[in-house]
Amino acid sequence: MKSLLAVAFALLLTACASPALRGTGDLGIVIERASGSVAIVDNSARAVLARVEGLGDLSHASVVFSRDGRYGYVFGRDGGLTKVDLLERRITKRIIQAGNSIGGAISQDGRLVAAQNYQPGGVKVFDAQTLELLADIPATFGDGKQTSKVVGLADVPGNKFAYALFDAGEIWVADLSQPREPKVTKYRNIGSQPYDGLVTPDGRHYMAGLFGEDGVALIDLWKPEQGAKKILANYGKGAEKLPVFKMPHLRGWAVAGGRAYLPAIGRHEVLVVDTATWQEVGRIPVKGQPVFVMARPDGRQIWVNFAFPDYSHVQVIDTLEQKVVQTLAPGKAVLHMEFTPRGDNVWISARDDNRVVVFDTASFARLAELPAQNPSGIFFTSRAARIGF
Amino acid sequence: MKSLLAVAFALLLTACASPALRGTGDLGIVIERASGSVAIVDNSARAVLARVEGLGDLSHASVVFSRDGRYGYVFGRDGGLTKVDLLERRITKRIIQAGNSIGGAISQDGRLVAAQNYQPGGVKVFDAQTLELLADIPATFGDGKQTSKVVGLADVPGNKFAYALFDAGEIWVADLSQPREPKVTKYRNIGSQPYDGLVTPDGRHYMAGLFGEDGVALIDLWKPEQGAKKILANYGKGAEKLPVFKMPHLRGWAVAGGRAYLPAIGRHEVLVVDTATWQEVGRIPVKGQPVFVMARPDGRQIWVNFAFPDYSHVQVIDTLEQKVVQTLAPGKAVLHMEFTPRGDNVWISARDDNRVVVFDTASFARLAELPAQNPSGIFFTSRAARIGF
Numbered sequence: 001m002k003s004l005l006a007v008a009f010a011l012l013l014t015a016c017a018s019p020a021l022r023g024t025g026d027l028g029i030v031i032e033r034a035s036g037s038v039a040i041v042d043n044s045a046r047a048v049l050a051r052v053e054g055l056g057d058l059s060h061a062s063v064v065f066s067r068d069g070r071y072g073y074v075f076g077r078d079g080g081l082t083k084v085d086l087l088e089r090r091i092t093k094r095i096i097q098a099g100n101s102i103g104g105a106i107s108q109d110g111r112l113v114a115a116q117n118y119q120p121g122g123v124k125v126f127d128a129q130t131l132e133l134l135a136d137i138p139a140t141f142g143d144g145k146q147t148s149k150v151v152g153l154a155d156v157p158g159n160k161f162a163y164a165l166f167d168a169g170e171i172w173v174a175d176l177s178q179p180r181e182p183k184v185t186k187y188r189n190i191g192s193q194p195y196d197g198l199v200t201p202d203g204r205h206y207m208a209g210l211f212g213e214d215g216v217a218l219i220d221l222w223k224p225e226q227g228a229k230k231i232l233a234n235y236g237k238g239a240e241k242l243p244v245f246k247m248p249h250l251r252g253w254a255v256a257g258g259r260a261y262l263p264a265i266g267r268h269e270v271l272v273v274d275t276a277t278w279q280e281v282g283r284i285p286v287k288g289q290p291v292f293v294m295a296r297p298d299g300r301q302i303w304v305n306f307a308f309p310d311y312s313h314v315q316v317i318d319t320l321e322q323k324v325v326q327t328l329a330p331g332k333a334v335l336h337m338e339f340t341p342r343g344d345n346v347w348i349s350a351r352d353d354n355r356v357v358v359f360d361t362a363s364f365a366r367l368a369e370l371p372a373q374n375p376s377g378i379f380f381t382s383r384a385a386r387i388g389f
Numbered sequence: 390m391k392s393l394l395a396v397a398f399a400l401l402l403t404a405c406a407s408p409a410l411r412g413t414g415d416l417g418i419v420i421e422r423a424s425g426s427v428a429i430v431d432n433s434a435r436a437v438l439a440r441v442e443g444l445g446d447l448s449h450a451s452v453v454f455s456r457d458g459r460y461g462y463v464f465g466r467d468g469g470l471t472k473v474d475l476l477e478r479r480i481t482k483r484i485i486q487a488g489n490s491i492g493g494a495i496s497q498d499g500r501l502v503a504a505q506n507y508q509p510g511g512v513k514v515f516d517a518q519t520l521e522l523l524a525d526i527p528a529t530f531g532d533g534k535q536t537s538k539v540v541g542l543a544d545v546p547g548n549k550f551a552y553a554l555f556d557a558g559e560i561w562v563a564d565l566s567q568p569r570e571p572k573v574t575k576y577r578n579i580g581s582q583p584y585d586g587l588v589t590p591d592g593r594h595y596m597a598g599l600f601g602e603d604g605v606a607l608i609d610l611w612k613p614e615q616g617a618k619k620i621l622a623n624y625g626k627g628a629e630k631l632p633v634f635k636m637p638h639l640r641g642w643a644v645a646g647g648r649a650y651l652p653a654i655g656r657h658e659v660l661v662v663d664t665a666t667w668q669e670v671g672r673i674p675v676k677g678q679p680v681f682v683m684a685r686p687d688g689r690q691i692w693v694n695f696a697f698p699d700y701s702h703v704q705v706i707d708t709l710e711q712k713v714v715q716t717l718a719p720g721k722a723v724l725h726m727e728f729t730p731r732g733d734n735v736w737i738s739a740r741d742d743n744r745v746v747v748f749d750t751a752s753f754a755r756l757a758e759l760p761a762q763n764p765s766g767i768f769f770t771s772r773a774a775r776i777g778f
Contacts, residue, residue, distance in 0.1 A: 019410060021408060021459075021476045022459060022476075023413040023455065023456075023457030023458040023459030023475075023770075024412040024413050024414055024457070024458060025413055025414060025455075025456060025457045025770060025774065026456050026457045026458075026499075044457060044499065065414075066412065066414075067412075067414060067415050067433050067730075068411060068413070068415045068416075068433060069412040069413060069414030069415075070410075070411060070412030070414075071412070086412075087410045087411075087412070088410065108731045108732070109733050110415075110433065157687050157689070157732060157733070157751075158751050159733070202646070202687050202688045202689075203687040203689075204687070204688075222689065222709050223709075256591075257591065258647055258665070276647070297776065298591050298592040298593070298776055299593075300546070300591075300592075300593070300611065320611050320612075341773070341774030341775075342497045342546070342774065342775070343497070343546060343776075344497045362546075381412075381414060382774040384414050384730070385414065385731065385774055386731070387686065387687055387731055
């Protein structure tokens, strides 16, 4: 009888040891690249809730979130795709889906997770719930025997994914309305060596930066019959070759108030472009070579981090004044920034100081410092509600 | 011993009867106005999860959500403010905070809930966690003995709230950075009888529609020193008086692609306004007098519902073609529409048919019909991440 009682209490403990109920709208994931772990964070409490380990090679890792905000899908460099439960604070499922991968996206309806791969080159589409493979779209080109690295994968409305083929110089838009029967629209000869891409926040324009020549390829997804065109003909390395310490992420482009703000390659400048004409309308001098150029959600501020050797600073541009209004020193090797959903705070990772620093974006006060192991990317669940993340 | 065992099992049952863990990113609340109840819904499963009763008079009720997405704050017409737990599916706290109320807002940092009141006229600010009263800002004007009805309350960045005083013809912006010491900026003589207001999705412009004269009052919150100005001088009842079946909600204005789409008062038209100049640039004929004119999150479509007698239809405007491309008949007395966060679906309430209908916004297919008791407003938790809701 006594042992039965013990069993009952054990049951009690086991069954009730489940995590407390809580909302998921203010949760997030910080990538700890050196240790192959992620920190689960709470952006209301400004706290690290837990660490989840065993995610493999997390250099250049990125995260998308399930529609309900409970699960994060972490894309690792080693081709690993790991589904992390933010409530139970553990790995739900982990697969190695390719040899070498560089990020992913989640479909508009939240049912499909897509990974873009270097090796073998292509896009694989998985069921978001089970991680079952639903579609494999190899990036074949030319005589059909070559495959290309895939970059710049982004979700676009209509359960489509847009992405660029580095080796082929093509942009593809895959319609996954029927997940097992993807329909691919191919835009050929869009330019030499697209190295990254992004979709504007309204899901209308897909852009790919070019590595093999100057300029940016642009597709108006609302007018696909017009095909791709080249904009910003001088965007790139330009006539006078400058040392480029890090090719900036296009995903870091900011679009606010009818203007796009983008990192000038190799220059200490942020370029300002009119999104109606896609013509450059200005340049704002900054402290170093910009890497991420990110708009606060209301578009009033643009936050910029930099490549080596200026990578321990962050600058803030006021979009009304069109100039830098603040310079901050969050710590050594700032790799990423993420705004809270309505922009009151920004979280900044300082890799070599093993910390994440939280700032008030209105007063620039330093609100909190959180410990993290070589933190890189920071991703909040509010991304699940946005297009193109 | 046997009874101890029974106690243990009872404990087990009690302790473990708590609701299952789940994310809150795809939850929402549907107002059931006639029965004083709300339906808690899941927009991934397209299902009603539970009904919560005892919320009082819910005519004209609206809802804002906590930063974590777990709690909804329901503002009732009778001055009731009810905090509903979407996970435990019950009322956490309910207070009667005024005699007659017309909605509310939640601060940028999620810590403050504000209610706008007709009687007594003013704004009350509560701690979002406890509903403790933190600030009471009476809408006194003139000789200081009169108080005005308050309308058009909206959150704006910087933990501020903007709102209009119907009887005073003023717009106030209250800074709640120090919640117990609100600082109020008053804009006087903004026009006669502002009846509703809204803030643009970027939090920059606050607008109040005028009932006592034609036109709309506009404040550029980034340039407060410029004060209020009048735009759309002919917006209103105009020279030829038309029968107006329902004053349209300004909160239903859509802003997409540099244009605002707004209901023409008394006319079967949607007005198109350039948000750079705030000049009218077009009119789109529609089936009836528009009430809500709402943009799909990507801005490609504008969905419009109508006043009596056309209130059983909904029309869809394509913003690229600038014309109606679809007419739907969801049911009798369509009162409200809400898009899923990335715009793949829209939920529409048909009050007199006791149902909520879910449409695919790309194919216009009718995906689901959910039972609800005289449903009016539909509110999804993704609002917590947006400015001005």
